[in-house]
Amino acid sequence: MKTMTFIPKFVLGLLLACGFTLGAQANVGGPAWDKAPNKTSDMAALQNGAKLFVNYCLNCHSAAFMRYNRLRDIGLTPEQIKSNLLVTNGKVGDTMKSAIDPQQAKAWFGVNPPDLTVIARSRAGAGGTGADYLYTYMRTFYKDDTKPTGWNNLVFPNVAMPHVLWELQGERRPIFEEVKEHGAAASVFKGWEQVKPGTMTGPQYDQAIGDLVAYLQWMGEPVQNTRVRIGVWVLLFLAVFTFCAWRLNAVYWKEVK
16 A cells, blocks of 8 residues: 555655656756757868967967877977967967966856867767767857856856957847747747848858867867778778688688588
8 A cells, every 4th residue: 555655655656756857947948959060170260260279269268288289289389389379478389378367267257268278079968979979069158147247158047257359259148039848938040130230241140169178179189080081990900900801710620521
């Protein structure tokens, strides 16, 4: 009797939990992650992404596991790195550390900005890869005067980070539509309205963010393209070796009965 009483209560609790979960998801109404362009083999895109990273990200975020001289792998010379990307008196062999004081950063933003060395590898989820997340995240900021920084984000609501690239993108306003989902009212994201233009057009900004995300991908694993290239040759070698071994085995045992 106790078991029969427990099961209906358990099922009822499970249904209620599912209902609350669905209601919470329906109220989010955020956009799906966009597919990031694959530019990790594009040297020009990686160089532009490195420039954007140093000019806009490195002021607050560090990449403490990446050295400036590693940028030679994307076609930059030590002279180009020193004259264009080293904004302090550091050396080309130094790691890419931010100059911001951690205590000041925490006072301004409420939290220390995370290190970005492997950010593209750590943000993968059900919505896509880490690159997809970053590509969508950097394109879904909108003006919100209720927030301390004046900005909010659809992918990361109540984010502490301001929109550092707003001059390039301009100001936009998200458009939502009220719909019924699972018997509850929900706001579903439908698109954007440009409030103020930026110095770049929409396609130009998307291309720049694609370059920045490609650099973050490369920075998380600089040898990834080499690894893939070697892996292809290894698989081809194994295929040829398997065929040769199969034919040798057939010849060797041909006379054996």
